[in-house]
Amino acid sequence: MMEGITGGLGALFEGVRYLLAHGESNLVMIGVAVVMFYLAIRKGVEPLLLLPIAFGCLLVNLPLSDVMDAGGVLRTLYDFGIGNELFPLLIFVGIGAMTDFSPLLASPRLLLFGAAGQIGIFLTLLLALALGFSKAEAVSVAAIGACDGPTVIYVSNLFAEKGQIPTAMVGALAVAAYSYMALVPIIQPPIMRLLTTRHERAIKMHSPKGKVSQAALIAFPVVVVVLTGIIAPKGLPLMGMIMLGNFMKVSGVVQRLTGAAENEITNVATLFLGLAIGGTMAGPQFLTSQTLLVFALGFVAIVTDTVGGIMLGKIWCFLSGGKVNPLVGAAGISAYPMAARLVQTEGQRWNKHNFLLMHAMAANTGGQIGSVMAAAIMLSVLKGLGIL
Amino acid sequence: MNETLLFGVTMLIVGMGGTMLTLILMALIIRALTAILPVEKPDEREREP
Numbered sequence: 228m229m230e231g232i233t234g235g236l237g238a239l240f241e242g243v244r245y246l247l248a249h250g251e252s253n254l255v256m257i258g259v260a261v262v263m264f265y266l267a268i269r270k271g272v273e274p275l276l277l278l279p280i281a282f283g284c285l286l287v288n289l290p291l292s293d294v295m296d297a298g299g300v301l302r303t304l305y306d307f308g309i310g311n312e313l314f315p316l317l318i319f320v321g322i323g324a325m326t327d328f329s330p331l332l333a334s335p336r337l338l339l340f341g342a343a344g345q346i347g348i349f350l351t352l353l354l355a356l357a358l359g360f361s362k363a364e365a366v367s368v369a370a371i372g373a374c375d376g377p378t379v380i381y382v383s384n385l386f387a388e389k390g391q392i393p394t395a396m397v398g399a400l401a402v403a404a405y406s407y408m409a410l411v412p413i414i415q416p417p418i419m420r421l422l423t424t425r426h427e428r429a430i431k432m433h434s435p436k437g438k439v440s441q442a443a444l445i446a447f448p449v450v451v452v453v454l455t456g457i458i459a460p461k462g463l464p465l466m467g468m469i470m471l472g473n474f475m476k477v478s479g480v481v482q483r484l485t486g487a488a489e490n491e492i493t494n495v496a497t498l499f500l501g502l503a504i505g506g507t508m509a510g511p512q513f514l515t516s517q518t519l520l521v522f523a524l525g526f527v528a529i530v531t532d533t534v535g536g537i538m539l540g541k542i543w544c545f546l547s548g549g550k551v552n553p554l555v556g557a558a559g560i561s562a563y564p565m566a567a568r569l570v571q572t573e574g575q576r577w578n579k580h581n582f583l584l585m586h587a588m589a590a591n592t593g594g595q596i597g598s599v600m601a602a603a604i605m606l607s608v609l610k611g612l613g614i615l
Numbered sequence: 616m617n618e619t620l621l622f623g624v625t626m627l628i629v630g631m632g633g634t635m636l637t638l639i640l641m642a643l644i645i646r647a648l649t650a651i652l653p654v655e656k657p658d659e660r661e662r663e664p
Contacts, residue, residue: 332649345631352630356622437654440652454637454641597638604629604634
């Protein structure tokens with residue numbers, strides 16, 4: 228009888244024994260989860276994503292946790308919505324429903340900033356290859372330059388499901404992408420000031436021309452989807468979902484569906500996606516030198532994106548005889564509407580009569596389309612090269 | 616040229632070039648779209664007192 232009691236009590240302390248024997252990495256990751264809780268709750272850093280990711284991270288790193296084993300709750304969520312890229316695509320429907328493309332339609336030339344803001348993807352890809360990452364890993368890391376969490380998860384998981392990158396890397400990539408998106412207000416201003424003169428930052432831009440018709444707003448998502456389908460069909464799920472959400476919004480006839488896409492669908496998908504991504508952050512697999520490199524390269528990607536946008540802005544400013552404020556180029560990334568607001572704030576800091584918001588919104592929505600288009604083209608080229 | 620570097624340069628040229636060209640094309644299409652589908656002017660009769 229005593230033997231049974233001792234055995235039973237011993238089983239209760241199995242977790243403690245495991246932690247003491249070989250749980251250092253799990254303890255570190257529990258610490259990481261606590262830091263993420265702090266950032267999400269006290270600092271407001273992407274709380275909608277960071278909080279469930281941190282909780283998933285906590286659950287998977289508790290000793291003898293089986294949440295990511297076959298049949299475990301996080302494994303089930305992962306297989307249900309990340310293993311087949313469903314959750315990022317559902318979130319894209321919501322993003323489309325929340326985005327207003329009318330500033331872009333009023334100033335379509337600003338779409339070019341959305342292209343320049345993707346240079347970080349391809350420069351980071353080169354750098355990652357030079358650092359010894361495999362092609363699939365390098366492409367996944369480079370996707371952080373899209374500055375768009377769902378795109379990063381979508382692209383990296385295409386490789387993870389084929390075993391071309393480790394599953395834990397998807398978690399590292401997602402956390403890096405969402406962290407840097409939240410840090411855009413800290414990362415971008417010093418680069419803006421470093422690359423532009425006081426005179427350039429104070430340039431006033433004329434207001435965008437007139438309004439856009441409802442018919443043009445309705446036709447726009449359809450045209451974009453058709454164009455993507457013709458040029459880069461591998462990215463059609465990404466662009467298709469974002470444009471579906473926007474099409475519902477501008478049509479004005481399915482307000483219930485639009486509301487559901489903006490709220491219920493996005494919220495549920497975000498919660499499950501966050502938890503499942505957190506589940507990939509098990510200490511032994513996550514704490515590697517590769518994870519540190521992923522974070523470093525992600526930073527490089529965001530910085531070079533910003534540099535690319537501003538440099539195009541400077542060239543444009545020169546060619547237009549000083550009619551374009553180069554700061555607008557910094558909004559050519561996908562962090563919407565944060566990057567646009569940042570440009571407005573920075574512009575007004577140097578000229579109180581400067582209202583760059585509508586131009587920056589156009590560049591920012593251009594950045595959203597640009598990031599998805601860059602990912603779509605990258606995936607289609609990879610398919611052409613036989614890598615995907 | 617080594618194969619990895621060749622891959623990176625190919626992605627840079629085709630990927631970035633393709634993104635740039637596609638978005639230029641898209642900007643032209645948007646311009647055409649807004650020209651074909653302009654904002655409807657308010658009916659002249661409605662403007663009369």
